[in-house]
Amino acid sequence: MLAVATDRRVAGIAGLLALLLVAVFFSITQGSREISIVTIWQALTDLDPDSTSQTVVREMRVPRTLIGVTAGMALGLGGTLLQATTRNPLADPGIMGVNAGAAAAIVAVIMLAGVQSLPVYIWFGFLGAGLALVAVYSIASFGREGATPVKLALAGAAVSAGLYSFTSTVVLSNLDALQELRFWQVGSLAGRYYPVFWQTMPFLLVGSVVALFAGRALNGLALGDDVAATLGQNVARTRLLVFGTVAVLCGAAVSACGPIVFLGLAVPHLARALVGTDYRWVLAYSALLAPILFLVADVIGRLAARPGEVQVGVILGILGAPVFIGLVRFSKLAQW
Amino acid sequence: MATVETTPDLGRARARLVRRGVVVTMAAAAVAFALFVVTLMFGSVRLSVAEVLGSLTGLGDDPSVDFIVRDLRMSVAATALLVGAALGISGLLFQKLLANPLASPDFVGVTSGASLFVVTTLVVFPGSGWTLSMMALIGAVVSSALIYLLAWRDGITGFRFILIGIGVAEFFMALTGFLIAKADLFNARAAMTWLVGSVGHAGRTELWALVVVLAIGVPAALVLGRPLRALELGDDAATALGARVEWCRIGLLAVAIVFVGFAVAAAGPIPFVALIAGPIARRMLGPVPGGILAAGFVGAAIVLASDYAAAHLLPTAMPTGVVTGLVGAPYLIWLLIVVNREGRGG
Numbered sequence: 001m002l003a004v005a006t007d008r009r010v011a012g013i014a015g016l017l018a019l020l021l022v023a024v025f026f027s028i029t030q031g032s033r034e035i036s037i038v039t040i041w042q043a044l045t046d047l048d049p050d051s052t053s054q055t056v057v058r059e060m061r062v063p064r065t066l067i068g069v070t071a072g073m074a075l076g077l078g079g080t081l082l083q084a085t086t087r088n089p090l091a092d093p094g095i096m097g098v099n100a101g102a103a104a105a106i107v108a109v110i111m112l113a114g115v116q117s118l119p120v121y122i123w124f125g126f127l128g129a130g131l132a133l134v135a136v137y138s139i140a141s142f143g144r145e146g147a148t149p150v151k152l153a154l155a156g157a158a159v160s161a162g163l164y165s166f167t168s169t170v171v172l173s174n175l176d177a178l179q180e181l182r183f184w185q186v187g188s189l190a191g192r193y194y195p196v197f198w199q200t201m202p203f204l205l206v207g208s209v210v211a212l213f214a215g216r217a218l219n220g221l222a223l224g225d226d227v228a229a230t231l232g233q234n235v236a237r238t239r240l241l242v243f244g245t246v247a248v249l250c251g252a253a254v255s256a257c258g259p260i261v262f263l264g265l266a267v268p269h270l271a272r273a274l275v276g277t278d279y280r281w282v283l284a285y286s287a288l289l290a291p292i293l294f295l296v297a298d299v300i301g302r303l304a305a306r307p308g309e310v311q312v313g314v315i316l317g318i319l320g321a322p323v324f325i326g327l328v329r330f331s332k333l334a335q336w
Numbered sequence: 337m338a339t340v341e342t343t344p345d346l347g348r349a350r351a352r353l354v355r356r357g358v359v360v361t362m363a364a365a366a367v368a369f370a371l372f373v374v375t376l377m378f379g380s381v382r383l384s385v386a387e388v389l390g391s392l393t394g395l396g397d398d399p400s401v402d403f404i405v406r407d408l409r410m411s412v413a414a415t416a417l418l419v420g421a422a423l424g425i426s427g428l429l430f431q432k433l434l435a436n437p438l439a440s441p442d443f444v445g446v447t448s449g450a451s452l453f454v455v456t457t458l459v460v461f462p463g464s465g466w467t468l469s470m471m472a473l474i475g476a477v478v479s480s481a482l483i484y485l486l487a488w489r490d491g492i493t494g495f496r497f498i499l500i501g502i503g504v505a506e507f508f509m510a511l512t513g514f515l516i517a518k519a520d521l522f523n524a525r526a527a528m529t530w531l532v533g534s535v536g537h538a539g540r541t542e543l544w545a546l547v548v549v550l551a552i553g554v555p556a557a558l559v560l561g562r563p564l565r566a567l568e569l570g571d572d573a574a575t576a577l578g579a580r581v582e583w584c585r586i587g588l589l590a591v592a593i594v595f596v597g598f599a600v601a602a603a604g605p606i607p608f609v610a611l612i613a614g615p616i617a618r619r620m621l622g623p624v625p626g627g628i629l630a631a632g633f634v635g636a637a638i639v640l641a642s643d644y645a646a647a648h649l650l651p652t653a654m655p656t657g658v659v660t661g662l663v664g665a666p667y668l669i670w671l672l673i674v675v676n677r678e679g680r681g682g
């Protein structure tokens with residue numbers, strides 16, 4: 001029985017890997033420009049430096065796809081970790097103040113230091129996101145029941161609102177900050193090239209590896225703090241490590257791509273629906289599902305408004321909200 | 337041996353509480369009026385209290401003072417007063433209806449609809465003045481209706497309403513963000529400025545509309561609020577006591593949404609006032625039921641004070657909404673911590 005189930009799960013992983021390759025293929029071949037397969041093949045194997053199309057493929061679509069895969073994986077894993085460690089099915093890095101923290105840090109550094117290039121202010125976004133996450137969790141943990149779903153959502157909303165207020169102040173007094181912020185805050189893979197990829201890749205990869213190995217610990221936490229402690233797990237240290245990993249993963253992803261909503265929220269649910277509640281499997285499925293959805297949304301955005309594009313953040317926001325609302329409305333989740 | 341409270345004792349205790357309620361409400365009204373006068377006093381020409389009061393009552397005889405008070409500054413002061421009152425009352429109603437001290441039209445997605453409609457108008461059409469106000473109102477009503485319909489499942493529970501409100505807000509904000517990114521810099525700046533909220537831009541129509549809405553809505557809320565006390569006992573008890581629960585809720589929710597809609601139409605989505613006016617009023621009033629008038633006066637005081645700070649105390653003049661946010665967030669976080677300690681609100 002178990003063997004059959006495991007076989008099915010392994011088959012699922014293989015299927016998802018195949019889907020991911022398909023998504024990568026589409027991400028490289030589709031776009032707001034029509035580029036033939038032959039040109040793409042040439043771009044990858046036999047570069048002609050004078051061809052614009054080949055440059056687009058090599059210097060824009062490939063890094064964009066790579067970032068989509070690594071950041072998408074990070075967001076999916078981050079969301080799973082967050083939901084597991086807070087035992088809150090509605091946890092999402094965005095709702096937890098990560099986006100607001102990154103935005104506030106970015107405009108602050110633009111205003112104070114005149115920095116205007118993404119590869120530079122990305123570091124500050126990273127820092128801001130991490131600090132905001134820590135603040136939200138700390139605030140929500142006060143009180144008898146600890147960090148319940150609604151408390152976390154509200155603490156996240158509170159911290160986010162405060163940070164956005166600060167961001168507004170800066171943005172209304174500094175035109176450069178306004179200009180940078182209004183593009184960054186939509187969430188997009190456009191304009192992200194190799195520098196961004198190389199900057200974020202170490203964090204995203206290391207974080208993802210740590211996350212994937214956290215399955216056992218998460219299964220322990222899922223039993224409840226008391227049971228986990230009885231079974232010999234150091235709950236506090238696990239939580240700290242998990243939150244640290246989430247901060248690294250989501251901080252890097254958000255500072256690179258801007259605020260991406262709902263990916264961290266919906267992917268763990270999908271993974272759980274497919275593969276059950278064993279977090280070792282849920283993490284693996286999330287790691288593959290998230291980049292697939294991310295790249296698909298990005299491709300839709302590129303095709304929907306040729307020769308321009310609709311940012312991936314907008315596509316995910318429009319498609320993700322109904323999923324979230326559906327989860328709240330039609331499941332037992334909203335009954336505390 | 338426990339003392340038995342006799343009926344006269346209870347009556348006296350109740351009378352004391354009611355007196356406290358009246359005194360506190362009048363004190364809040366006095367503070368709001370004082371801030372109103374202060375707002376009229378300051379500007380490029382500083383007026384004295386006597387001059388302002390003279391102008392307001394029509395007893396003064398200096399036409400230049402009258403001009404400054406009535407034509408230049410009255411609009412801002414009146415907007416702050418009325419918008420603050422509307423937001424304060426609306427916030428209190430939301431908190432009572434959703435049975436959660438942290439419920440607020442800002443979070444629950446009502447203002448996100450207004451924001452989307454207004455930003456669309458600013459960026460796509462473009463419009464200004466009266467058009468913007470209409471769009472804000474329509475947007476607020478549309479998003480509220482959407483949230484209500486989505487959250488309704490044999491009635492409304494507070495948590496579901498709040499969470500679905502957050503979902504709807506994310507949806508509208510994704511679209512809003514898209515439009516702001518697509519716009520040219522000039523329109524984007526105008527949109528982002530509007531989104532912060534300011535009392536400086538209301539026209540006469542919006543102000544008079546707000547006056548009318550408050551004049552009708554406040555009595556309505558007070559009348560509908562009587563069965564609300566029964567609602568505080570919980571839906572089952574309230575139904576058993578004969579209160580027509582769902583209609584009462586819908587009526588009060590409608591008043592709250594209309595207040596927010598017109599307030600946002602006049603001044604944009606000023607954050608946090610709706611959230612904190614109610615708890616402040618309730619804390620001052622103590623265990624007296626109601627508090628609608630007090631919440632209105634407290635809200636007015638908050639907006640008037642914020643506007644004064646935003647206009648005169650900051651290095652550069654900023655829109656009102658910036659100050660309320662910077663003041664409101666720490667208060668909200670403190671509220672979360674205190675509420676969490678007591679085990680409520682989650």
